[in-house]
Amino acid sequence: MEQHRTSQPRRRQRPQPPLSAQPPLAPQGALAEGAAVYRVATRPARTAPPVVLALRRLPNPRLTGIGGGLFGAAAMLVLGCLDWLLLDGAPVVYGLLFLPVSALTALWVREADVVTAPISVPIAFAVGIVPISGGTGGFGGQTMAVVTSLAVHAGWLYGGTLIAGVITCVRKVRSMTRRRRRSGGTPRRR
Secondary structure (H helix, E strand, C coil), X not given: CCCCCCCCCCCCCCCCCCCCCCCCCCCCCCCCCCCCCCCCCCCCCCCCCHHHHXXXXXXXXXXXXXXXXXXXXXXXXXXXXXXXXXXXXXXXXXXXXXXXXXXXXXXXXXXXXXXXXXXXXXXXXXXXXXXXXXXXXXXXXXXXXXXXXXXXXXXXXXXXXXXXXXHXXXXXXXXXXXXXXXXXCCCCCC
């Protein structure tokens, strides 16, 4: 026959270490002559430059590879439509706006998917160039206008891809260095 417990099991409490290894401070005037005075060494507070403080306030999302691609494509499509509406499709403005979107896409993709950023950035450029390409005559005319725009503005495309690639490489090297430090040093040779 089973016997059920009637009371709750008790947890053992561990003794807690003292909060401070230093002796408590005596009130002023209570120190006798020759008594040891303890001073706490403090570092002066380091202040970061205003640019660094402003960058720390920016959002820091961690997107998956697909999320980074969708972010880049959606951002470039919105920027392409705004460029078409406000500036009649100025390709220089579109190219200049593509560079920070490339950098943000490479920065916001999580470490496990960081290699997808240089792949998704050119796709985002192609998606966003559709509104400003200026094609007429149906699907074929629009397709030829997009291909022509991609060929003519390849410098912006290569520049944004280069930015994403450099950021990806730096993040990957930093990740590998952190992982090596955590594991305890240099890898062993066989």
